[in-house]
Amino acid sequence: MKLAVTGKGGVGKTTVCALLARAFADAGRRVIAVDADPNATLAACLGFDDPDSITPLIEMEALIEERTGVKPGSQGAVFKLNPRVEDIPDRFCTTKDGVRLLKMGALKRGGSGCYCPENAFLKSLVSHLFLVDQDVLIMDMEAGIEHFGRGTAQGVDWLLVVVEPSRQSIDTAKRIKSLAEDIGLARIGVIGNKCRTENEREFIERSVSPLPLLGALPYDDGLRLAEQEGRPPEPSRAAVSEEVQRIIAQLENEQIVKRTLS
Numbered sequence: 001m002k003l004a005v006t007g008k009g010g011v012g013k014t015t016v017c018a019l020l021a022r023a024f025a026d027a028g029r030r031v032i033a034v035d036a037d038p039n040a041t042l043a044a045c046l047g048f049d050d051p052d053s054i055t056p057l058i059e060m061e062a063l064i065e066e067r068t069g070v071k072p073g074s075q076g077a078v079f080k081l082n083p084r085v086e087d088i089p090d091r092f093c094t095t096k097d098g099v100r101l102l103k104m105g106a107l108k109r110g111g112s113g114c115y116c117p118e119n120a121f122l123k124s125l126v127s128h129l130f131l132v133d134q135d136v137l138i139m140d141m142e143a144g145i146e147h148f149g150r151g152t153a154q155g156v157d158w159l160l161v162v163v164e165p166s167r168q169s170i171d172t173a174k175r176i177k178s179l180a181e182d183i184g185l186a187r188i189g190v191i192g193n194k195c196r197t198e199n200e201r202e203f204i205e206r207s208v209s210p211l212p213l214l215g216a217l218p219y220d221d222g223l224r225l226a227e228q229e230g231r232p233p234e235p236s237r238a239a240v241s242e243e244v245q246r247i248i249a250q251l252e253n254e255q256i257v258k259r260t261l262s
């Protein structure tokens with residue numbers, strides 16, 4: 001099952017990714033978590049020791065040169081657009097408590113940056129990850145999905161949009177929905193977060209309709225404190241884990257339906 005998690009900045013994408021990754025791993029699934037946000041915080045959120053010491057793939061210049069045929073930063077050289085990447089997950093994942101992690105690093109932007117060996121390498125890797133048969137792939141994306149290509153999108157089972165009870169995060173979700181439809185991504189699900197009341201959950205459900213609300217995590221001080229102290233999210237309220245399980249059950253259920261139909 002391949003999940004890409006998106007939403008406005010600060011809504012709880014990384015927290016939700018970490019909670020889902022952990023819950024899938026605890027249920028015995030093989031999990032690969034991909035940090036595709038340039039402002040990479042997933043490793044810390046998953047409790048990896050010394051997360052800053054994990055080198056993002058985009059900074060592995062020798063590897064990128066070996067695969068694309070061109071040294072990053074060289075001007076005007078012709079590089080391979082689809083470099084070989086299939087061995088990357090096994091060789092470069094860091095593992096913690098059954099969750100494997102790949103840290104992507106920031107795509108180069110602007111000028112010739114969009115068309116450079118580093119970006120070709122990352123894009124090829126993302127497409128590959130979305131196509132190969134992994135048990136659970138969960139990608140923490142940077143806000144917005146402009147960087148999400150058509151080819152990549154086709155491999156995703158779900159685009160999960162995290163929404164908090166605010167007009168702004170709902171507007172972002174709607175923009176993501178229309179972008180996602182433009183690139184042919186069918187299945188989008190919303191995960192509510194930081195809901196303090198039942199009314200807030202209903203507000204989200206109403207506002208994002210017709211997108212399905214797969215679950216809504218309550219506001220939980222345990223999660224906020226854990227982040228402040230640099231620990232993995234540790235809910236203090238049972239309702240957090242219950243919602244996570246509810247979300248997983250729905251994702252699994254759809255997966256079974258999809259398999260039966262195909």
Ligand SMILES: Nc1ncnc2c1ncn2[C@@H]1O[C@H](COP(=O)(O)OP(=O)(O)O)[C@@H](O)[C@H]1O
Nearest residue numbers: 010011012013014015194218219220223224227
């Ligand atoms: N359900 C929640 N209750 C309370 N705080 C939360 C909850 N979910 C996330 N947070 C806090 O909100 C902040 C942003 O969360 P984060 O997952 O880093 O967001 P994003 O990845 O979308 O930028 C963090 O301090 C995190 O601990």
Ligand SMILES: [Mg+2]
Nearest residue numbers: 013014037041
């Ligand atoms: Mg984040």
